[in-house]
Amino acid sequence: MTGTNQRGITDRQWADTALLWDYQQMGHDLRPCDVAIGLGSHDLGVAAEAAGLYLRGLVSRIVFTGGPNPSRPDHFPRGEAVHFAEHALSLGVPQSAVLTEPNARNTGQNIAFSRDVLAGAAVAVSSVLLVSMPYMERRAYATCRKVWPEVEAVCASTPMDLHDYVKTIGDDTLVIDSLVGDLQRVIEYPKLGFAVAQDVPERVHDAYQRLITDGFDSRLLT
Secondary structure: OOOEOOOOOOHHHHHHHHHHHHHOOOOOOOOOOOEEEEEOOOOOHHHHHHHHHHHOOOOOOEEEEOOOOOOOOOOOOOOHHHHHHHHHHHOOOOHHHEEEEOOOOOHHHHHHHHHHHHHHOOOOOOEEEEEOOHHHHHHHHHHHHHHOOOOEEEEEOOOOOHHHHHHHHOEHHHHHHHHHHHHHHHHHHHHHOOOOOOOOOHHHHHHHHHHHHOOOOOOOOO
């Protein structure tokens, strides 16, 4: 794999990363939902995927949610939601279909604050497409089931393999660190009441522990 690589990443480390990558995607079949929620991140592809879902007729409204981006603040100086919304508009989504929520600082707030924005706009919601980075699907789903259990949650992300995703981001270590950090949150957040529990297969957990031991830990909770 190619990209900005701050260390010599071994074949075993890539294999471990691939295990996390596969596990953290939910594999949901897409279907029409009342709204899409584009979860803010360092990946503008989330906005493009949400726009594509709208243009395909799978949703009639999109909420883009997220405040300042901690990973790449220079890429999103006006916050994730604003930049995501602008990108969706540039791809042909009409302004009337887009709502923004610019204050959320974590996934729980993304979902809770988006729910409030939709209620304020008098949008009735019984099903939601959670649009995220590919490796964030499982955490987004577990969080939504805890924060907004009344809705049916369907996960969506740009379909691509790990190799292609790393090239789009351009930073190998950031991707691996982010995968490790997201899996830690899948494991730990249910204990804190932030998400519903998800079963983590032993081989996935072992791969996660090896990557932490190898130093891919910049996105871990302290």
